[in-house]
Amino acid sequence: xxxxxxxEVKANIPTSSMADIAFLxxxxxxxxxxxxxxxxxxxxxxxxxxxxxxxxxxxxxLYKEAxxxxxxxxxGDQMSHGVPDLSALETEVVxxxxxxxxxPFVIKAEGxxxxxxxxxxxxxxxxxxxxDIILLTEQRTVGDT
Numbered sequence: 523x524x525x526x527x528x529x530e531v532k533a534n535i536p537t538s539s540m541a542d543i544a545f546l547x548x549x550x551x552x553x554x555x556x557x558x559x560x561x562x563x564x565x566x567x568x569x570x571x572x573x574x575x576x577x578x579x580x581x582x583x584l585y586k587e588a589x590x591x592x593x594x595x596x597x598g599d600q601m602s603h604g605v606p607d608l609s610a611l612e613t614e615v616v617x618x619x620x621x622x623x624x625x626p627f628v629i630k631a632e633g634x635x636x637x638x639x640x641x642x643x644x645x646x647x648x649x650x651x652x653x654d655i656i657l658l659t660e661q662r663t664v665g666d667t
Contacts, residue, residue: 569659626654
């Protein structure tokens with residue numbers, strides 16, 4: 523009896539759809555990724571109350587560098603950028619408030635910022651026509667005093 527020689531079949535993995543899969547994953551991650559408009563690290567004051575910041579809120583950041591209070595601003599769409607003083611900050615705020623008067627403004631201030639600095643910013647926001655002002659805080663945990 524004569525045996526036939528069996529042909530060896532090589533393993534083949536179809537890779538034609540790999541590009542489609544990679545493209546779909548890239549699109550998925552681009553759509554679901556949330557970008558922060560302000561990444562300034564500040565030590566926030568603690569509070570018992572927790573509320574979510576509405577999406578698209580404008581940010582006013584007060585930070586301390588070498589003991590001097592600095593300002594940063596974000597209109598809610600663009601990344602935050604440095605602002606030299608309160609009058610330049612007012613110009614930015616007026617532009618956003620004129621575009622949409624219902625835009626919420628978030629004040630993100632260093633925990634040891636004096637109340638006078640925060641009050642000056644809040645007064646400037648009110649005079650610029652802003653009606654929705656949110657003070658950003660860190661939530662207290664059980665062990666905090």
